[in-house]
Amino acid sequence: MTLKAWHKILIFLFAIVVFLRVTSNPAAERAYYSDDMNYPLVIAHQGGDEVWPGDTLFAYQNAAALGVDVLEMDIHISRDGVLVLMHDEKVDRTTDGTGEIESMTLAELKQLDAGYDWSLDEGQTFPFRGQGITVTTLEEVFQAFPEKHMTIEIKKSNASMVRPFCELIRKYEMQDKVLVASFYDDKIKEFRAECPEVATSSAKQETTVFVLLSKAFLSGYYSPKFLSLQVPEESGGITVVTEAFVRAAHARGLAVEVWTINDKETMQKLISWGVDGIMTDRPDILMELVGR
Template sequence: MKPKTWQKVLGILLIVAALIRITSKPAMDHPYYAADLNYPLVIAHQGGDGLWPGDTMFAFQNAADLGVDVLEMDVHITKDGILVLMHDETVDRTTNGTGEIESMTLDELKQLDAGYDWTLDEGATFPFRGQGVTVPTMEEVFTAFPDKHMTIEIKKTNASMAKPFCELIRKYNMEDKVLIASFHDDRLVEFREECPEVATSSAKNETTVFVLLTKPFLGSFYSPKFFSLQVPEESGGITVMTPAFVKAAHERNLAVEPWTINDEETMKKLIAWGVDGLITDRPDIMMKVLGR
């Protein structure tokens, strides 16, 4: 290609880049991130799975009593169309049952012991076995904690839960109290279309794009359709969490909420970097770090 042709191509690329930069916009403010919240947010992963059986009413109540800012949980849909909470797609790891949640009815799930396999000593003891810990519904949580902020992850399912989930959020007036997350881009896109007034975090592909753009300091070119980046410290050999990443996210008006941070040293480091919250199995440790 002749030099003049290269110059023309470069000129066009520079013009396109300038237009993208000029037209890019940061995320809008959302009521979920209210100014009166106590930042950085203590976000209890599954209600604090390092302290008690995760994704249970027992965990959520104890986390609330501890004074955490946000309850984090995982939502599935049952065979009979009820939204229930559990981390895995099957009940095998945490209960005394077997099978996929999506192939079971709510009545079948309610018969299971949701504290059956929780242990802190590699199976030597199971302190919550037979204690009446059951699989909760999303509606039960909304009813019990109407004033609590929640991060709710849409898990992998065959059936869509966008419509019933949105209807439930609206029924309990939780539009400004919940942040919806998912690793599955298609599920998050359909939820946003169904429930545009509710805040969401970034899906997997959105996170990847933003992280890669921040490496050559091009984060300002990105116009996010989400309000939060819930990310690991590193992924696929790429370091995600750095002070520069936090700065780039904040310039796009995005909250940064790393997961799953369970040790005091890492908590202190990330808090010093200015993160907006930490997703943790050990909310008790973070509460101590923050002096609450």
């Protein structure tokens, strides 16, 4: 190839780079992250799953009493179309029942003891058994905490829960209080189409792309459709969250919220790097650390 041909190729590549840089846009502003919020945000993972039975109204009541900034939860859909909170697709791990949530009606789910298998001493004691803690619906949480910010993760399901989810958000006017998350890119895409006014975090592929671009110092060319990067500190042997990663995200108008951090040393390090939120099973530890 001649020198002239190489010169043309370089000019062409440079033009592409300039075009991408000029046409790329940072994340659109949303009301979810308001100026009067305390940062870093204390995000109670499942309401604080190492303090109380997670994804229950009981946990959220206690987390709210602590003064946490954000309640995090996971949604599934029952056989009769009700959105309920639970981390797993089955009820086996946390309740006294068995079976898939999607195969059970709300009435059947409400008969279960949602505090049955919660234990901090590897099953020697079960302090919340028989305490009346039941499977919680999303509507119950909206009714109980209309002013609270929430991160709500759409879990795996056969039936789509996007439309009833969006309808519930609008019914309780939670559009500016809710940040929607999911590991599944198709579910996030479906939700954004149905409920475009509600903020979302990045799904799996979106997160991967941004992480790789940030490692190559090319994140400035990325136009995010999301508002937040909810990421682990490490994944698959790769360090995701670094001080440089946080700076790159902020340059694109993105918040960085790290999960699931339960030790004080790591919390302190992330705070010093300027992360916007920390998702934790121990909101009591994080609240003490930030002096609230």
